[in-house]
Amino acid sequence: MEVILADNLGFCYGVKRAIQLARDSASPQRDSFTLGPIIHNPQMVARLADEGVGTIDSLDQIEKGTVIVRSHGVGPAVYKAIENKGLTMVDATCPHVRKAQMAASELSKEGYQVVIVGEKKHPEVRSIREWAGEGAYVVETVEEAGEVSRCGRIGVVAQTTFSGKKFKDIVNILLDKANEVKILRTICTATDQRQDAAVRLSREVELMLVIGGKNSANTTRLAQLCSEICETHHIETADEVRPEWLENIKKIGITAGASTPDWIIKEVYVKCQKK
Ligand code: SF4
The missing domain is CATH 3.40.1010.20 (4-hydroxy-3-methylbut-2-enyl diphosphate reductase, catalytic domain)
Structure with a gap:
């Protein structure tokens, strides 16, 4: 079986930057928090939590420490509230x-x-x-x-x-x-490039696996586009790949949303190749 990766897939510039900024802000006191999940990917959020960067949903949840504004950005009132509370801010809003x-x-x-x-x-x-x-x-x-x-x-x-x-x-x-x-x-060009590459690859293969958080809008859109062309499954991890999907399939395409970590893409790729 041939397994082909899309020309453009996975983490975009803004997400890579946000994750790096979050990692850099981790401290032994474990008092760094992203305001909302750093990206729409539960596996990455869990990994960051292990490294000492937690998640809060509201500024009311903390009295001190560092708040990381994620790549989606926030409105002016939130910047003001962070300043008023005397919190340290790391701004990871994508440029x-x-x-x-x-x-x-x-x-x-x-x-x-x-x-x-x-x-x-x-x-x-x-x-x-x-x-x-x-x-x-x-x-x-x-x-x-x-x-x-x-x-x-x-x-x-x-x-x-x-x-x-x-x-x-x-x-x-x-x-x-x-x-x-x-x-x-x-x-953003990252979106266009991922969508174009996914559509091109869908035309070449019999089955597409689209990897990314079920709550990720850009991954869901990739899955929609691919499903208009060939059989498509939206998965979050390699564990979700069902052996029956791969039966009698000669060519599989893989793409992933802008918030999907490389290690998950690799696990799916390896699982398909073993089949
Ligand atoms: S997809 Fe969003 S986060 Fe990524 S580079 Fe584009 S605008 Fe930034």
Whole structure:
């Protein structure tokens, strides 16, 4: 059986950077915490906890120590709250996310009606929304774009991991909603590259294994794209690979989301090769 890895897969620059910053902040006092899970990957979160970097869901949970802002970023109020509590801050916001946050903030200051194209509940989108200030729309579908009120000037930014195709479809609707539409395509190239490589590989193989947290939006999207082309399974670890999936299969493709650690990709690869 041939097992082929996608040309682009696994940790992106922003995630690698965030994990390194978190590891560097671990101390013998075990008083470093990420605000929310560092990435959408339970195995990596558990490994970091072993190394002394815990997770908190709210600043109310600690009185001292170090808070690591994860790659998804946070709004201005959280920076203020960290400062007011006298906590040490390590800012691991991905520079690409930072760019989207600043773009939303600038557009709002310039008087544009800000529209964020992305998933409403995603922490990154929430952080961008907070930088955009009052009244920003979050639009996830073409239907929702249709509901945006007509106005003079619209400024559009995107969730960094949003699908390029869906962004284009939504922007096409928004173009009819205002006299001036300023579009800042803040989609990160890591997302485009992983999606393109996954689609290319899906066309070559009989079965795709997409590795990553079940709570990872970018991994779920990779799985969706692959499943439109060939049989696809979204797994978190090598233990989930079922032998019956691999029966009579000659070519398997493997891809992984931007928050999937290398060691898990390797375990899945080795398991498939042994078959
Ligand atoms: S996918 Fe892109 S924007 Fe998101 S963390 Fe990775 S490099 Fe940053």
